[in-house]
Amino acid sequence: MTRKEFLKKLGLGAFGLVIGRSMIGKALAAPIYQNGGNFPIIIIGTGYGSAVSAERLAQAGHQVLMLEMGLDWDGYKQQNPGFKFPKMTSPSKQSTWMNTKPQAPIELGNMANFDKFTGILERVDYDHIKIYQGKGVGGGSLVNGGMTVTPDRNYFKQVFEDVGVNFTEQELDDFFNVYFPRANTNVGRQVAPQDVVDSEWYKFARVGIQEGVAAGFTPVDVPNLYDFEHMRQEIAGNAPRSATNIEVLYGNNHGKQDLTKTYIKRALNTGNVTILPQHKVDHIIENYDGTFTLKVQQIDTLNRDVCIKEFTCEKLFVGAGSLGTTELLQKSKYLGKLKKLNDEVGKYWGNNGNVMASRRSNADFFGHTSRGANQSTMPIRGLDNFNDPVYPFFAEIAPMPTLGSLTSLYLIVNKLKRFGKLSYDGYRRKLQLEWDARHTAHMRTNAEYFLNQMNEHGSKSNFGSKFINNTTFFPNNGVDESICYHPLGGVVLGKATDMFGRLKGYSNLYVMDGSLIPGTLGVNPYVSITAIAERNIEHIINHDF
Numbered sequence: 288m289t290r291k292e293f294l295k296k297l298g299l300g301a302f303g304l305v306i307g308r309s310m311i312g313k314a315l316a317a318p319i320y321q322n323g324g325n326f327p328i329i330i331i332g333t334g335y336g337s338a339v340s341a342e343r344l345a346q347a348g349h350q351v352l353m354l355e356m357g358l359d360w361d362g363y364k365q366q367n368p369g370f371k372f373p374k375m376t377s378p379s380k381q382s383t384w385m386n387t388k389p390q391a392p393i394e395l396g397n398m399a400n401f402d403k404f405t406g407i408l409e410r411v412d413y414d415h416i417k418i419y420q421g422k423g424v425g426g427g428s429l430v431n432g433g434m435t436v437t438p439d440r441n442y443f444k445q446v447f448e449d450v451g452v453n454f455t456e457q458e459l460d461d462f463f464n465v466y467f468p469r470a471n472t473n474v475g476r477q478v479a480p481q482d483v484v485d486s487e488w489y490k491f492a493r494v495g496i497q498e499g500v501a502a503g504f505t506p507v508d509v510p511n512l513y514d515f516e517h518m519r520q521e522i523a524g525n526a527p528r529s530a531t532n533i534e535v536l537y538g539n540n541h542g543k544q545d546l547t548k549t550y551i552k553r554a555l556n557t558g559n560v561t562i563l564p565q566h567k568v569d570h571i572i573e574n575y576d577g578t579f580t581l582k583v584q585q586i587d588t589l590n591r592d593v594c595i596k597e598f599t600c601e602k603l604f605v606g607a608g609s610l611g612t613t614e615l616l617q618k619s620k621y622l623g624k625l626k627k628l629n630d631e632v633g634k635y636w637g638n639n640g641n642v643m644a645s646r647r648s649n650a651d652f653f654g655h656t657s658r659g660a661n662q663s664t665m666p667i668r669g670l671d672n673f674n675d676p677v678y679p680f681f682a683e684i685a686p687m688p689t690l691g692s693l694t695s696l697y698l699i700v701n702k703l704k705r706f707g708k709l710s711y712d713g714y715r716r717k718l719q720l721e722w723d724a725r726h727t728a729h730m731r732t733n734a735e736y737f738l739n740q741m742n743e744h745g746s747k748s749n750f751g752s753k754f755i756n757n758t759t760f761f762p763n764n765g766v767d768e769s770i771c772y773h774p775l776g777g778v779v780l781g782k783a784t785d786m787f788g789r790l791k792g793y794s795n796l797y798v799m800d801g802s803l804i805p806g807t808l809g810v811n812p813y814v815s816i817t818a819i820a821e822r823n824i825e826h827i828i829n830h831d832f
């Protein structure tokens with residue numbers, strides 16, 4: 288299909304020049320894309336897995352339509368010239384998906400209520416866990432901390448082996464010699480330069496490392512995808528501030544190389560990709576001829592239907608994230624529209640062992656080592672204890688950009704001992720999650736051990752007072768295992784799909800996101816999601832087209 292034909296199908300003949308990002312703002316005002324229609328390839332979502340798929344398919348000359356339920360934030364900025372993503376200390380309606388209260392794990396600054404809005408950060412609450420997800424063109428890349436970490440080869444292999452999926456050594460060589468390097472390059476991995484590390488903005492990381500080493504943990508340099516040259520200029524006062532301006536959880540205005548600056552930008556630059564934001568796929572229908580129909584709601588900024596559309600496609604790529612993809616597939620089966628969906632879908636879910644933990648001094652006497660009043664929001668250091676036979680974990684040294692001088696914050700990544708399970712409850716019209724304290728008990732034990740060791744060997748004041756587990760933020764001994772930034776699993780590679788993401792039982796239906804990974808990685812996940820997508824889409828383009 289030519290570009291012209293493609294635009295015509297979208298009902299956009301006259302709007303051909305405003306295709307791509309700049310057309311986006313119009314979707315807020317009126318339902319201009321009345322037409323559904325038939326398209327060769329549709330991708331659901333615009334997070335890591337989807338963005339990789341879009342760029343590679345477009346480069347191979349295919350026309351691609353992407354449907355994203357969240358806003359196009361660049362378009363929103365064009366329409367609202369005064370708008371800036373808010374700091375973590377002053378959330379606004381744009382920072383939160385459909386809630387009147389800020390949903391941040393730690394309340395900092397002005398936490399006043401606001402109107403509902405289809406904002407950038409969503410929190411999905413279950414009894415024992417609160418799961419955070421990015422919303423908008425760029426998915427999780429819009430809100431994440433940018434930590435760009437390649438997992439340990441042996442653990443990566445083991446994680447899949449534990450669910451009965453065995454990669455050959457050649458496949459692992461390919462992952463670690465070809466696809467992880469490719470993913471790292473293409474997301475814009477950088478290592479913080481020494482002058483930036485030595486600046487006041489990373490005192491919290493330097494102190495964290497000193498204390499961690501004293502406590503017996505291994506220091507780790509963590510790459511990030513923030514543009515450190517920009518940060519250098521921020522620090523020098525020559526560039527607009529973002530990481531040094533308490534921006535991250537609700538979007539970064541500068542410096543962060545989210546997907547709209549990398550994969551999605553390159554995909555759009557091919558001229559072969561169109562993104563429709565504020566288009567929420569409700570369910571998928573398998574047609575008799577092997578094609579798929581999508582029931583899609585175009586929504587306004589209050590998540591209300593503007594109109595309902597039908598799109599059909601020959602090849603469908605689902606990249607709506609671990610929860611989003613699992614829900615879409617299971618809901619479609621519940622509605623009787625994806626009858627052959629296999630029973631592996633929903634299994635092997637995990638929180639990637641996420642636990643948050645915090646410590647601070649029990650008395651603000653002079654003499655404790657300050658973590659610095661100024662802290663960059665982009666983490667660059669961690670402490671490794673992953674091979675410890677008793678307490679295996681990896682702790683990211685996180686910033687605490689306000690109240691920070693005597694407070695330390697950590698995101699701890701543990702192994703998983705028991706998987707959770709996702710299932711669609713048709714009565715409540717909601718994805719349910721089987722997950723409770725039995726899944727997280729060992730994660731809490733590890734985090735408490737970590738804090739105790741850090742307290743014992745870390746900063747002591749002139750009066751002998753030590754740090755303690757900080758119950759201001761996390762009332763239960765300074766540890767909160769209910770916070771999850773890294774949902775993984777539900778449509779696991781080699782179980783619910785074949786070894787390349789083709790959903791079992793179907794042709795031309797592919798899954799391309801964090802749902803492919805069985806619950807745990809030992810490190811932050813988006814490099815792995817990107818690498819798996821790079822590998823799978825290469826194979827699919829070579830074999831299925």
Ligand code: FAE
Nearest residue numbers: 332334335336356426427431432434568608611801812813
């Ligand atoms: P994701 O990025 O979640 O994208 C899914 C997209 O699909 C979203 O844009 C959704 O709006 C869209 N969508 C969902 N349902 C539908 C539907 N029905 N119709 C249309 N669109 C839909 O998927 N990871 C790291 O590696 N390093 C970090 O430093 C890091 N920090 C994080 C900090 C925070 C606060 C959070 C929330 C996450 C963090 N992560 C981090 C996790 C990382 O962002 C996440 O694993 C990836 O974004 C997941 O990528 P997926 O492609 O699975």
